[in-house]
Amino acid sequence: MFRKKKEKVELVEKKSQGLWRKCEKCEQIIYNQEWEQRYRVCPNCNYHFRLTAMERIQLLIDPMTFEEQDREIYPVDALSFKYLDTTYKEKLKEAQEKTGQNDGIIIGKGNIYEYPIEIGVMDFEFLGGSMGSVVGEKIKKAVFYAIKYKIPLVLVATSGGARMQEGMLSLMQMAKTSAAVAKLEQYKLPFIMILTNPTTGGVSASFAMLGDIIMAEPGALVGFAGPRVIEQTIKQKLPAGFQSSEFQLEHGFVDMIVERKNLKQTLFNILDYLYDW
Template sequence: MAKSTKSQWDGFSLKPRKEMPKGLWVKCPGCEQTLFQKAVTENMDVCPQCNYHFRVSADARIKYLADEGTFEQILANLVTADPLDFSYKGTKYKERAKAAEKTAFGKEAILVGKAFIKGRAVMLAVMDFNFLGGSMGAVVGEKLVAATEKAIEESLPLVVVSASGGARMHEGVVSLGQMAKTSAALAKLDDSGGLFISVLTDPTTGGVTASFAMLGDVIIAEPQALIGFAGPRTIYQTIKIELPEGFQRSEFLLEHGFIDMIVHRKDLRSEIARLIDYCGKKS
């Protein structure tokens, strides 16, 4: 009798499996479940199981916040002049900024323009973490100031959605100067009786937290967002004190009076519209 050549592996392929199409599934960092990407996107990039708020791109943020098709962007083509002619690890900052345009929605870490939120006209500024970590350089500062001045001129509420790693170190002291520049413009908005609603999303840190993000008349945060100035390790190395877990999250900050409210992403539009009406800034 001929020996059977059939092995237990017949029918199994040793070829590598086809990769799962990119972006079809996503693992939730909150509940660690594997989720269907489409279900997450349709839920405003919030986990349907545990409400974990994923970071969103600037275009998605505008889509979730503004009335459809109402965002009219200004200064869309403003790009950095690279004041220090800066290079890092052999790559020029200007080249990095150019490359960042591919991962981000626009040409810089912030998009500003006029929009409507539930029928209320606003000046809207949305930061984009996909552009060099949402860092604030001269262009971010300039665009934010332009939005603030327009809000004063047209007597519109200013809504700024932050998502930032802080000041852009590629621009050195020029980036730090934006902290004072944006704060001064917001003081003028305040003097004119204008309304500034600041929305903090994950993450809002460094020079952005230390300037305009914390100057809102009303400060809203998304659930569980990382909000702080320096990171826990830097704080420990500086003051040699271990701070409690979660001390830089929205919930802790609300409990300690640093922010006014925590709002789920799906409720942001209604809450902002309600605040505008409450403050008498309905256009």
Template sequence: MSSWFKRKEKGIQTATEEKKDTPRGLWYKSPTGKIVESEELAKNHYVSPEDDYHVRIGSKEYFQILFDDNKFTEMDAGLSSKDPLKFEDTKKYKDRLKEAEKKTGLKDAVRTAYGKSMGRDLVIACMDFSFIGGSMGSVVGEKIARAIDKAIEKKVPFVMISKSGGARMMEAALSLMQLAKTSAKLAQLAEAGLPYISLCTDPTTGGTTASYAMLGDINIAEPGALIGFAGPRVVKEATGKELPEGFQTAEFVLEHGFLDFIVHRRELKKKINLYLDLVLNQPVRVEEVPEE
């Protein structure tokens, strides 16, 4: 065999067990194929700078964005789901709960907190899709109800950030009862004369859309968010019609009158406070927030 095919000098090599791959999470690839450094993505509110794609984020990131200096008091942090129906599918519900808690570090699919945003006292409830698809069970409904009670007690506005696949099937009717429960609490909030802003993020579907997500005094959404009750396939089968392009995107929903505004995540804090100033008939204070 020719020496061309023989490597006589190994030179500097690294043993296989010592080779290191690029650390996971260092880069992010958006659906349009744009590559961005994870650090840059975080600095840009988790929005891809080249194509403006809004990456899915959870309560941790939204609290960082909305609360002043990321300071807040979390409420009902220890509340967790049980398995009253002894639901069994391919995997027992109680095992799925344990697995989701271990994987995410969360107790359930929503976190609630009280703090200041642009100096204004505010109660925020934010869903986490990473916990069983952001599904709405008894704990989600109870935590949202308690958060609304806190807003009424403190006489402050309430903001709900939805990100959910819908009702949690493992809790059956108990899950569906949360639609009525949270809607009734929001009626109490309205009776107290306190504003409610609903932010729909990707995705906002099912029972979440059928209840609190669409009951805001002002309903807003992030660009490109999927918003709807049933999925496109189910709607198509039920209607027997081809669906229009962009069906159930935030832009489509806005065009057809189910949303008030679409808000870029970079403007989220300023816009929410602007809307609250307008609803409360207070002087507009958005100029107090420095440009980023």
């Protein structure tokens, strides 16, 4: 029972001011209204602009059905991490002010074409989508909610990797989120991963590569080691398109590349194959 897309999604917080904007990628002048209508995709080069976690939820979840869970989990500066003239604590406060979020992920329950799913969405605006203890804990909680309500789990990744300022606590979130996926497997509930630009480092070496189905947005950077680190190691320039979603598809590490405008419908179609609500 594949449903037809019913509603046009309105991304709440209109970023467009004025009639025109310049594409971050191709630098063409594009018409703001068209850009919004295309869910913030450049009509000229198909560049998928970043969405905040809340915008992504608006895109994927039926209006008025999203219930956020465990908002009250806050990060701590467990190592009292200081560098240059700043501290992790200060950086956290800045990021909290900038995004209105407590940390780099939102989890909750919501409907996709009237059927409930558990969803977790990372936010690149919060310290580069880095994974620290809060992100790990909320992914664990999302897994537990999926198990509790017997519903599918969808996670949307965007991350530069582990959050250095939490030291080894952040590395262990890789093991934690992967152990959570191992737990979810026991209940035979679908786990769909959506990779968005960028998904690298520790996140790409843990839960993000463990979905039953892995979808990626076009042109996203997806890879383990950062391109600069690789270039320094092998002392040569990387070919164009290296570590793109398309590269990962070609090498067998993602199942499909899905344009943002088709994302909700495709996600629903896949869930429908894997799961009977």
